[in-house]
Every structure is written in structure tokens, then in C-alpha cells.
Amino acid sequence: MYSKCKTELNGRSVSSYIKDVLGSEQSHPTNFDSLSAQVRQLFDLIEALGNVTFSNGLRIYYQNVRGLRTKIDAFFLAVSDAEYDIIVLTETWLNDKIFSEQLFGHLYAVYRSDRSPLNSHKTRGGGVLIAVSKKFSSSIGQTIISVSLEQLWVLVEIPQDSLSIGVIYLPPDRKNDSVSINEHIESLSSISFRLSPRTPALLFGDYNQSGLRWCCPEGGLPFVDPLLSQIPTACSALLDGFNLNGFTQINTLLNRNDRLLDLILANDVALPVINVFSPVEPLIDLDADHPALGVEFRIPTPIEYDEPSISFSLDFRRVDSAELNDLLSVIDWRFIERTANVNYAVECCCDVVESVVSHAVPASRPPLKPPWSNPRSRALKRTRSATLRKYCNTRSQYIKQQLNTVxxxxxxxxxxxxxxxxxxxxxxxxxxxxxxWSFVNSKRREAGLPHSMYLTDETARNEKEKCDLFARHFKQTFNESSATLMQIDEAVTDVPRDIFNFNIPLVTEEMVRVALNKLKLSFAAGPAVFPHLC
Incomplete structure (x- = not known):
């Protein structure tokens, strides 16, 4: 029902849509103004609830995650359940030892700027990323930006134009550094200069400007209170740079200290079509100084997705053999002889057999998604989804507690x-x-052995070191323990004698030679460590 309304309204308000419908109905020439007061109030209420217009749009998620190294599994599972089109993160603490596929699977194109000697004198912390759903075409912006900062700019293709999204993390030790501020403003100016006049742009960032006191008037845009704020020279230059490049700060969700450390800036094109909200469920545990932020970016033109090709396979293990024989026995196969063209005869025969088999052989059950789920987890997920919908409709704190528990x-x-x-x-x-190995390769960018392998603080670069590291990590997979003679005696205590009759085969030297000659030279040594050349 919602998707149907969404398609018909296509970004129009509820009232205007109903006015047009009622005005165009020949059989019901009722005027909108003649409706009852209660109905008019209902229409006004619908429009007042978040200015709902049923328009198409992008859902963007932002959070300062304060490190993902120890939260990889939890974050991956949260992303698998979420339905965000774009995910922007700061303070990821990632490095080249962690693949993006470990965090996002294959659903997102991930762009990262990890902390490195190029953008920081520190070795840990920092880092930013932008993950864009593969439903959209995306790429790194062609504009050259400063590499001495932890920042990114990505272009996302949307109907009729592109969306430019940026992210920056300015650590506390550089928040008042005039050189860093100027380099960021220059990058922002370069991006703005290359954008077309109708291209919207959003910039997410943790600038760590705790001295700024933002006033958030109801129904208006936030602004800095100069009387209550501490504004050093570098911070003043930052605010001036935002204004000169036409970017406006729109985040109004304060942290526990009534401060805004995470800013969302939009240019004049994006300003009328975005809405900032507080996500009901964060993807990862929140930091009290950095609440999660959500942005709804409304698009007037519907987004068209390519329908994925669905292929069905047949489960011959559950075939109805009796029905299959009955169907095949009643077919008059003489039509093949009456067909002059052999290619056409083969095509017709295949069509008949395919039709018969499809009736008697059921389709295979689709694989579980995700593969680790079971009936209990799917039931919990349905309960959670139902509770989430109930909370979104009521905003009741009691329902919120139920949602948190579920x-x-x-x-x-x-x-x-x-x-x-x-x-x-x-x-x-x-x-x-x-x-x-299929699972391992699915979590990496390429097949084959990596250039380097890591285990805790150890690094392996040559083949021998990689093998030793690999064997040490997966040692628990192989059971190398052997039973003692006493354990064997205890195990066979209750076994009757002569219950097994073993006939030991005779193995001659000639038989061994013949078997060795059959070994393929291209095969490597097996578990017995015999070389392939004997």
C-alpha cells in the first residue's frame, strides 16, 4: 500500500494529491472545501508529521564510531540488517590489515582514508570512510584535495545529476592548526568550484570544535552564539570558509554536553531537500559525545534500480517419479519425425521435456540469507521489526524499552x-x-596469496612465514592428539574377542612401484609428505 501511494504521489503533498483526485472525479464532483472539518484536520495533521510527502530519497547514516577494530563482527551484522543507502564514518581506526569486505560484505562500494604517515604523525586512531550501496554508481571525486588531512569526497550518481559527499576528521591536536584549517578550506573551495550549479553537496565532519556554542531554534537553522562561544583564529577561519563556499551547518542534535562536535554542512542546492533525524537504532554502540545522525535526502525523480536476475534450480532429490513417468508416457513423440528441420526438432523436444520436468520436479529451496540464521533468529528479527514499526508510529518510551530489549x-x-x-x-x-577458500576469497579484494599476512603483532612476508603463521592460527582445527596404550585397553575392555576378522592384504614391491608410476608429476606432496618425484 505504501509503495503504491509512493509511486502515485511521486513527491507531491497528500492534500494537493487528494485535491486533484477529487477535482478530476466526474462521478464525485465534491469540492475539497466542502469536506468535513475532521477530514481537513486529518489532512493537515498528515502534512505536519515531519512534512511527509512520500517522495523518493536516499537514507544516509553518519556516526563517529571511536574505532572498529574490536567491533568488526557486530558492525558487519548491523550493516547486514540495515537499509541505508550511504554510510559515513569517522574515527574508524582501520588500517590495511582489515578489508572493507569484513565490515560491509559485498553490498557497498567502500572508500577509505585510513590514518597514515601522510595525514598524521600518529600511528593509531583517526580514519574516515564513505560506503555507498552498489545500487548506485559512485566514484572518488576527480578534484585534487589535500592528502595531509583525513578527508574524502565521493560522487554518487542520482537521477538527472550527482550527489557530492565529503567527510573529514580533524583530531583535537589539529583543531586550532591554521595550516590544517586552510588546507581543508582550500579543498572545499576546489570541490565547490568544480560542481555544476545544480549539484547538491553534503559534508560530514568531526571538527572537535568544543568551544563553539550552537543555538538550535525550533524550525530554523542552527547558528553560533558568539557571546557564549570560544572562537580562536583558526576556528573563525573555518566558519568563514564554510560561508564563503556556500555551506550551511544543519545538524541540531546536541551531545550530552549540549555541544556539536559532529557537523553536517549542505550547499544551497541540497539545503531545501534534506532532513536530519536521530536514528532509532545505531549501527554500533554510541559514544556520549558523538550521537548517531541520519539524513534523508529527497529526490524529486524516482530512482530506478536494475532488477536482479533470479535463476531457479530444480531439486531432483524430491522428484515425483510416478508423475514424471505418467507425463512422459502420454506425449506423442511422432511430432519429431514430422519436423523437417533438425534444429527446430531439437528445440521443440527440449521445450517439451523442460515443461514435463518442471511439473514433476519441485524447485530447490532458496538458500538461507544470511547463511548462519535459523528459525529462532528469524523469529526474533520479525519481532524486532514489528516493535520498531510500532515505536516509529507511537514514539512511546514504553515501546522504546521493549525495542531495546528485543x-x-x-x-x-x-x-x-x-x-x-x-x-x-x-x-x-x-x-x-x-x-x-571460497569464503576467504569472498572477504578479500583478490584471489591468491596476499603480499603480507598478519596474526596479532606478527607479520609474514615470505611463503615459509605465511605457512607458519597460517598453521599456528588454524592449529585448533586439526586434532593431533593420540591415544595411549592404557586408553586403548580401557576402550576395548567390553569388546568381545575375535569380533573383527582382518585379512591383511599382501603388498609386494612391484605393486608399490606400479602405484608410484601412476602418480601425476603436477601434483604436490600430500599429507604423507611424499614428494611427487620418486
């Missing part, structure tokens, strides 16, 4: 299932190596 239960159980799934994947190294 969310904790679901996330804890989901993490438990995911870790069990990862453990099973690790065990596949011994039982099903192909599946194990």
Missing part, C-alpha cells in the same frame, strides 16, 4: 550464530577446503 536479544543471538558459522567455516579447512 534488539539486544536479537543482536546477541545473531552474533552467537555468526561466530558458530565462522567456526564451522574454519573446520572446513580440513573437511571441505574448497568451501573454506
Amino acid at each position: 534488539t539486544r536479544q536479537y543482536r546477541r543471538y545473531n552474533i552467537f550464530l555468526y561466530r558458530c558459522y565462522i567456526k564451522r567455516i574454519g573446520m572446513n579447512l580440513r573437511r571441505n577446503p574448497k568451501r573454506f
